[in-house]
Amino acid sequence: MKYLLGVDFGGSSSKATLLGEDGRVYATASHEYPTYYPHNGWAEQDPRDSYDALCKNVREILRVSHVAPQEIAALALDAATHTAVLLGADDQPVRRAIYWTDARAARQTQRLREEMGEEIIRECYNSVSSLWTLPQLIWLRENEPETLRRTRRLLAVKDYVRYRLTGDFVTDSIEAMGFLLLDARVNRWSERLCGLAGISTAVLPPIEDPMTLLSPLTGQACEDTGLAPSTAVIVGATDTAMEVYAAGAIRPGQATVKLATAGRICPITDHAVVDPRLVTYRHVVSGLWYPGTATKSCAASNRWYRDTFGGSFEEMSRAAAEVERGCEGLFFHPYLQGEITPYLDDKLRASFVGAAGFHTRAHFNRAVLEGVAYSMKDCFETLAELGIAPAEAIAIGGGAKNALWRQILADMLNIPLRVVENVDSSLGSAMLAGVATGVFSSHEDAVSRCVRTVEDTVPVPEGVAGYAEGFRVYQEIQRALAPIYHRL
Template sequence: MSYVIGVDLGTSAVKTVLVNKQGQVAFETSESYPLSQPKPGYSEQNPEDWVEQTLVSLGRLLEVSGVPAEEIQGMSFSGQMHGLVLLDQDHQVVRPAILWNDTRTTSQCRRIEQKLGGELLQIARNRALEGFTLPKILWVQEHEPDNWSRAALFLLPKDYVRYRLTGDLAMDYSDAAGTLLLDITAKSWSETIATAFDLPLSLCPRLVESFDDVGGLLPEVRERTGLGETTRVYAGGADNACGAIGAGILSEGQTMCSIGTSGVVLSYEERKDLDFEGKVHFFNHGEKDAFYIMGVTLAAGYSLEWFRSTFGKELSFEALLSGVDEITAGADGLLFTPYIVGERTPHPDADIRGSFIGMDASHRLPHFARAVLEGITFSLRESIDILRESGKQITEVISIGGGARNETWLQMQADIFNARVVRLENEQGPAMGAAMLAAYGSGWFDSLADCAAAFLRTSKSYEPDPDRAEQYNQLFVIYQEIYNQTADLNRRLAAFRG
């Protein structure tokens, strides 16, 4: 028997999966690590925690599976995007990593916009947002001169872990695309952007494909984990790129909806010349010479978690959503906007905040719960509509993450998106995508698409109901008006927030 390992380095934990040639997950393990928030808006982690817990997770995976090390042919990685890891000339970590959800860099984003103007979208194809890596680099440059003077190279989170396991320093295109330093279509570091901010190109690591072989495991790693010399390591990809691979989004028109803490609508793309004016993200895919278009709802699953912890803390999610299927579409005139931490697509607005609109005395907990689900899905539909406006025909959407675990929510997605929604049989998200990169890199398949055909199976599909779809179309028009109607109110209210 032969196996590969997928490693998914998340924000709160690292997950490892052991996958066989049929795409079956034989074993999986997960190890958590802490998040540091030393000031409001700051979000940091110690890169050594990632390394330590990845080693623990791999060791446990080998221990619980009992699989001989020589049967594990390959390993690859998925990782949280945008996080800044600065290394000195000796490749030692300079300071704690600044994560994707850190919001301290607003002034640096404005500086990027003022310096580059329209060139930024032409080259990096994305707006300057606080989550990206370049603003973090500039923050260190401006606020921590001692640390900046020591910085010789930057990496992203999964690339640092992979370096510690293999000794190889590199970054794949899909993760590099989220730095704002990559020329997306030329697939090279942008001298124009780097020069504008006095950044040496030597700060940027060498670029590789997600499925490239970057070496074997170091002796001390093999001793610690039980893995052997025969296991090859492949570069891996950004978590969203790996999520797309793990959902089989590998050809034109294929689209994925992923609902976790944030929500993502992602579609495969081969056209280089599309101009979305920064309304959605445009990144390199883990598939060679391909791209993906991505819209983001900042608080998707987080809106539901906030609602439960605030209004039904004693309830499980199942109990919270009990009775939602008995409430009619539109929650009897109640609308929710999931802007509780600001918004990303199509409104990159850190000041906007959420709303319940249309409340009356007849509304009960199930009405509010349904309105939250509908509001999250309406926000995701805004990204779907931007894709459709580009000429894409979206008739089917693969749903993964928390939104794929509730039958009512899956049907709601089908009705609101007006498209067939498909749930996968064994959905493992980015970890499966990383395993698929290792399988393809190991020569198990001639292409990632062939790997997806062998590994992924549909569990159930949901067709849109024409009557509900039309009702949601009418509600969606009202939903879209809420942002403009409340944006100024929220800006004025910002002064009163704690």
């Protein structure tokens, strides 16, 4: 038996998955690390915590699985995009990494939009927002110039961890798009955009295919992790790319619908779809893309509601299931942090509208679920307008485990939603490592062995009709309240 190891670095923890060549998951491990909030709107992480988490996860995997290090054929890493690690001449981080949720670069973002917005989207295939690395680097140039003067290498989190494992200073063609420093038309770093950021293209890593084999693990890496020098290491890709891959979405027309902290709909296309309302990335399958829409506060809305008003997710869902579809006129708009698709408006606010004396806590429980689904419907309508809305999708993310929420969303979008057994991005990384090293003969072989359907949720006609009318009201409320949100 050959085994494959995938390791993901998320917002609060790292997860590792040990996958067998038979397509079964044999062990998982997770280790948390902190996110620092030194000022209002700031979010930072120490990249050294990610390396430490990897080492602990790998050792835990080896301990619980009883798999010998020599049996692990290959390793791949993934992580969230837009989080740049800056290294000095000594290869040590010169500061904590600015995490992608950080909003300190709002002013720089606005200036970029006004001065170069159309040019950037033509070149980078994505519009400017504060989550991208380019405006963050401009903030550093204007507020911490010494930080950039000391920087000799700039790389993404997973690339930093892998650099410590193999000594290879590289990134992949998907991750590179997340910096907003790449001319996506030719897949090369843009001299002009790097100049705006106050850096040279020389500090950026060479760009490789995600399945490229790299150097062997160093002696120090083997000592730190317990892995054998024979374990191959590949370049890997981003967390969303690997999550889409783990779901089995590897052909045009397929799609994922994600109910996680943020909500996303990612159809698979055979061409880049460039629109300011989308976030567009290459797929790991050559020639494919996944242009995604996004709502900022998806499961985050549900968690905020629980934390603010008490109870558990299970209790909230059971009570919500007893309430009629439409919540008897109660609407929730989930703009806790503004909104992305289709409004691109950081000033929108969340609200409950239509509350009456007969509404109970259960009505509010369901209104939150429906409100997020309405926001996902806004995302879906954007895709429909662009001609790339999917006819069916794979439901992923923690929220997809909630049968009621899944049914609401299937009715809202009027498409079937399929649930598969495991869609963690660390599984996708392990699958990709298997294809890159020949353990799996192709992407199709990896998906056929590793992806298993658990159940399907199909739209109910009365639900489709009811939510179609509700969506019109939802949009009317949004249009009416947007000017008021802007004054708050």
